[in-house]
Amino acid sequence: MEIKIILPDGSERQVPKGIKAKEVLKDFLTKEIVGAKLNDKIIDFETPLTEEGTLSLLTTKDPEALELLRHTAAHVMAQAVKELFPEAKLAIGPAIENGFYYDFDYERSFTPEDLKQIEKRMKKIIKKRLPLVREDIPKEQAIALFTELNEPYKLELIKEIPEETVSIYRQGDFVDLCCGPHLPHTGLVKAYKLLSVAGAYWRGDERNPMLWRIYGTAFFTKEDLEEYLAKLEEAKRRDHRRLGKELELFSIEDEVGPGLILWHPKGALIRKLIEDFWKDEHLKRGYELVVTPHIARRHLWQISGHLDFYAENMFAPMKIDEVEYQLKPMNCPFHILIYKSRRRSYRELPIRWCELGTVYRYERSGVLHGLMRVRGFTQDDAHIFCREDQLEEEIFKCLDLTVYFLSTFGFKEYQIFLSTRPDKYVGSEEIWEKAEGALRKALEDKGLSYEIDPGEGVFYGPKIDIKIKDVLGRFWQCSTIQVDFNIPERFNITYIGEDNQRHRPIMIHRALLGSLERFFGVLIEHYAGAFPVWLSPVQAIVITVADRHIPFAERVLERLKGADIRVSPDFRNEKLGFKIREAQLQKIPYMLIIGDKEVENEALTIRTRKGENLPLMSVEDFIARIREEISAKTIN
Template sequence: MIDPCILDKYLQDEAGGGLVFWHPKGAIVRHIIEDAWKRIHIQHGYDLLYTPHVAKADLWKISGHLDFYKENMFDQMEIEEELYQLRPMNCPYHILVYKRKLHSYRDFPIRVAELGTVYRYELSGSLHGLFRVRGFTQDDAHIFCLDDQIKDEIRGVLDLTEEILLQFGFDKYEVNLSTRPEKSVGGDDIWEKATVALKDALDDKGWSYQIDDGGGAFYGPKIDLKIEDALGRKWQCSTIQVDFNLPQRFDITYVDSNQEKKRPIMIHRAVLGSLERFFGVLVEHYAGDFPLWLSPIQARLLPVTDTQLEYCHEVNNRLKANGIRSEVCSGERLPKLIRTSEKLKIPLMAVVGPKEVETQTVTVRSRSGGELGTMAIDDFISKAKYAIENRTFF
């Protein structure tokens, strides 16, 4: 496990076990993840949502959480003689958004997505770093569709999942398809149709998978992905679940071509699982050595002496103006500044001495490639921006 104190990206402290504090560097990485996630979802036809962290307890009664999930929920709170509860899941909120208007069969598919923070009561002994916490943000999405759209929507989710995971360096997965358990809701026909749709989508995608007979949720079949990191370790992240239960509990409907009310299919899906867990997986995958585009600090300016500090700050301002995350580090001899920067996994170091000030240049060192030579500031900025935008090496 990588020492989070060295990376200084997150912290859990006495404010509460299992509650994550994102420090500035970790917050930058989280912002990058969120920004990429949002852009891709908009491109794939999702509408983004923001919903509250609490709701009246009645909502969780309708959803069934108070009957089947209460031990994982925090205690209710009373507000003006009504009971409220922190949300353990986002699904009921997205259903309420769906129910705000009457839908026609022509509206489908409807895709909504949210980076929604949820709270689940975990015993202190089960808490584990970023991988098991009490408050976390899920990359949650729900698709409302017709029966004959299930396969295409599942295939679309598989494509989107692959696109997102590849961006972060994951291209190996273990895929499981879980089928109908002994106790379930929904008729035989729709279970068969949904299960076949999931199989066909996986087959069309060309992914190998294992079948877990009877391992599905009581409300529908599901696909789970475990991603493999650089050391061959597997991490549960992505999930796709068909749900026949919540549409019935919330009585959601649409009007078909015969002007009759019908019930849509609901698909739950998450690609990253949670931002906290996925960040932990990223740290393990890269051993804290994030690629340039994902690094919280992409470049450090290192003066040989304090005489070059003013010039370093001028260059630093130009880097920041061009969207490059940079900082000036001084106060030690140059060899120590370089060692410290390498220890902190800074991708690029720009050394500045009297010669660089005179020629308006910087001497560039790469964390992975060593000394790269002296460059004009504009050339350094141009190369760095290209590498960041195209997610390549400098």
């Protein structure tokens, strides 16, 4: 059987189905070409062509070629590990965003010294320029091969493959179960670095064996690698877990449990500032505040559909008076029941209810990560009940409010995704198409560029996801707008229309910041703990040069407190340089230094946390300056 392939020069050719890409592309291959794409799928030269389409070429300049490089680097690393530690068993080793990893079953964790040895062995393998050759073999042959190699994890994977043939890749004496794609040979792996080792359960299940995951990264040039490693160092400097401890913002304690956050006074103060701003802005825009319980009868989650589609992320139920109760994973069913508490008229719609509601979701211990992945968190939740003719305008308003909030906190760049129907969902395809169409139309009418994220909607409806870009160029999922025709139907909520008949409202689920915990973690790293003045727990510190300056300093302190400036004193008998360094480490925006000159002139010498010295300034002028910054929510 033959298939039609359009070649990189635009010409067409009929080729035997299953022919390797390198045979079709042989007239186009140069040393700069490292891979190809068939339609939108990245392939290597060993890939059999089994469907019609258009072939295009990839060079080392194409960002997509990094997938080939990193997947190959993972195999080179696995080969090096097997040569140095023959008892290690292979699990899986994919290319991931910004790098690659490989999981190994070994008697102990790999040490930093081991990683150095593995890197050295990788260099030897790379120098050999070993071709990566693909073979498609019968399943029984693959089972025999990996049984002989004593690779139990590969055998488990093979037995779950439904096809009768499987693909393997060989490089020298090393062989791996893999579907590709890869570079033509190991010599093209130029700039690489092994980064860390972490424990990872086989298939992410705590009931399975603990494996050792080696992370690494690779680039086509040394310059790109060095730039990335410098970024990693900057990310470590900004790590919210380290800064959270140093700045006394929050902690996670074993006695409390993993994934559960203790907010310390400074962190709790910042949280209050965020919450107050959030509530005030919602009230200005026609939202009403609601408050709901932390638990409910488990039956509620059966009605909502969460038990059918979300049970693995819910905590085990508890029994109260012989009735099963559930820690809430979502706030939406409570808001629906408030809506349902009395008859509603079309004249009342839209109804906008918002809540900073704490929810609880079970996350496996291996994926918990500081504030970014937790088990208890507070969603900045809102639900809008509206008529169909109001839907587009309400989505517009949600988008506008989202952009306003993100920009106020200093995030000007973001990506927008339209997440469509997943494999498991409730409701009819017709309802889903209507919901997806409403979101798509709102985005297009707003003139916003977006990408489709297929299958990433929630079980009850599609959504718009907005990912913010931080100062290091990383994207974080925070904001979401979801259109839901399904849950209103499951709870049978209605309103009385102008025709005096019952009609079904549409429900919009909406979060701007996502969760306060995660958003706070992003803020810490975005600002490296040096929050804008309006969010800083301590906005200024009064520092005395000597004890004789304390009386004037105390008057300054009281004047600032009276002006609602968050200020603290440092009147200790320590050297001035020491006190300034400590204030800078605490990321305090302004240091107000008082010595003889300041007492004489009843003024302040002001030093910023960036090291800038401002001209001598009166107390009243400083108050005016800082108040303006706070009022404008200036991003420094």
